[in-house]
Amino acid sequence: MTTASALTRLLKPVVPLTEQMTIVDVADRLLTAEHKAFLSLPIVDAAGKPLGLVSRTTVQDIFMQRFGRDLRGRHPVREVMNATPLIVSLQTSLEEAARQITGQLQYPITEDFILVDSQGRYCGLGTVLDLLKAMEARIAQRNQVLRKALVDLKESQAQLVQSEKMASLGQMVAGVAHELNTPLGYVNNNVQLLRELSAPLLQLAEAQAALADCLADPGCDEASLASALEHAAHVREAAAPELLAEDLTQLFDDTLYGLQQIAELVVGLKDFARLDRVMSEEVDLNECIRSALLIARNAIKDKAEVALQLGELPRIPCAPSQINQVLLNLLNNAAQAIEGRGHILLKSWAEDDAVCISLQDSGCGMPAEVLARIFDPFFTTKPVGQGTGLGLSISYKIIQDHGGQIRAASELGRGTRFLIRLPRPLALPLQRSA
Ligand SMILES: Nc1ncnc2c1ncn2[C@@H]1O[C@H](COP(=O)(O)OP(=O)(O)OP(=O)(O)O)[C@@H](O)[C@H]1O
Ligand SMILES: [Mg+2]
Structure with a gap:
């Protein structure tokens, strides 16, 4: 529906008067059933351009005066018309028409308004009451659209808050993952190093256990004992436990520190996201x-x-x-x-x-x-x-x-x-x- 057709729907095709008609003609016309609902009648020139409106109250006033009908009834209607009527083009939107009309209306409302085409020719009459009704319907419709928009807006605001929460959660998780990665990396390295460093110590422990078994065994001969001793001495030299002690302590300390950092981050994350x-x-x-x-x-x-x-x-x-x-x-x-x-x-x-x-x-x-x-x-x-x-x-x-x-x-x-x-x-x- 275009805005122009909204005004077209308000248009009442009232047959216009010509300026030569008399006041009595107008009075007769106003009394017909067809024109009962109108507060005024339009007057146009030969080219169909509106000249004015004659209001029902003006005609009534004349007829109520003593001898009014006889004295003025035969006068041309032009004498009593409002030569500056409200004229609205059919191209005007409903809102603009309402703005123009309410802006120019004089209280009390005693006239209708004239609707013209794009060439300014008379097309019909509109009543202010119809216009108000149409505006009311449109406002009700707009209100409904606005109410729905408000509900949608509230929903999308809630979604935005949620997605911002998710975004900051994602940011936080990425940050924490990065933070966890550093200590995890060196805890991992340290444990591998500890495993490598402890392998010769295990061999040494094995060799020393074999030597102790040999010493405790009465059946162990000289040659076996000498070989066990030599193996133990060899493994001991390779393992060099006195040199390892410092490295091992350092590695254990670093590993524990890394684990502590990981634990701290996990606690922080739990606190943060609780x-x-x-x-x-x-x-x-x-x-x-x-x-x-x-x-x-x-x-x-x-x-x-x-x-x-x-x-x-x-x-x-x-x-x-x-x-x-x-x-x-x-x-x-x-x-x-x-x-x-x-x-x-x-x-x-x-x-x-x-x-x-x-x-x-x-x-x-x-x-x-x-x-x-x-x-x-x-x-x-x-x-x-x-x-x-x-x-x-x-x-x-x-x-x-x-x-x-x-x-x-x-x-x-x-x-x-x-x-x-x-x-x-x-x-x-x-x-x-x-
Ligand atoms: N500490 C700051 N110093 C300078 N400018 C800032 C600072 N904090 C905020 N701003 C300005 O305010 C704007 C809005 O900040 P806001 O945190 O709302 O959004 P953002 O940082 O641009 O994006 P998002 O936080 O959603 O990633 C920023 O783009 C920046 O121009
Ligand atoms: Mg920001």
Whole structure:
């Protein structure tokens, strides 16, 4: 349905009057059943161009006057017409027609409007009531479309949040896999080395056991004993246990350190990704900072020295995995903003009504017009494929859902600082002694 046909459907093909007709003619016409519903009748010239409208109330007024019919009834209708009627082209959209008509209508509504074709020739009359009904129907239809769009939008927002979660989980898993790989690699090497180094020791133990057996056996002859002794001495020389001791201790220490690192990462991962039981879990945000740092270590280690100034914090109710996600987003952004090598300073402190975290980087910073948009969904300055532009908008939502605030300040070429404030439950007032 085109917009032009919407107005066409409102068109009533009322036969127009000519300007020579009299007021009585109009009155007679207005009384016919066909024209009862109209507030006015159109007048056109010989070429079919509208000249005006005669309103029912004007004609009624004349007829109600004393001798009105006799005095003015024979006058041409042109005398009483409204020469500036509302004229709307059939090409006009319904909305535009409504705008034009409501913009020009004088209260009370006493006239209809004239519909013309593209050449400006009279086509028919429209009533304001029909127009309002058509608008109402259209608005109801739009509302329905909007309602559906809102539902779709909410759904896709939920999906986006979910996919951003999956993306940061993927990023995190990739980081952790990389982190696990290093200690795993050298634990593996060390164990292989230990196996190689311990082979001659096993041979030595075997040779010495054979020698001991020989010594303890009364039936063992001189020749066998001499051969066992010689073999033991030979194997001992080859194994050189006194030289091995230091290497073995070092290898065991390194292996244990590697295993410890692996265990730490696994614990970190468990902490990071733990399903939040309830939002009211009491959490020490410093633990979240450490956990996020552990996970982001891979992304940061070649980019920045991290300095920590963590104050003592009261535990606050929050969803720790979400806060971890925010911190991971901020740490990744900071690492990505640093060219070459730089610094990241993480601070935490408690205020009367809030717990605060600040994360400052010595990265590229941002101009004011970028800073103004960083929390907008899909806003990114990173090349296609490198940033979705969702990290900060999701972080903003998470902090907002916690009743907190996240703000950023930045100076181009010098760095950026993010500040997070999360509300802390009011401390109980101290009891005063009487
Ligand atoms: N620490 C920072 N230093 C400089 N610019 C930053 C910093 N953090 C964010 N920005 C700017 O804000 C934009 C939006 O950040 P956001 O984390 O929302 O998305 P992204 O990092 O581009 O993509 P994604 O996080 O989805 O991978 C970035 O593209 C960048 O221009
Ligand atoms: Mg980001």
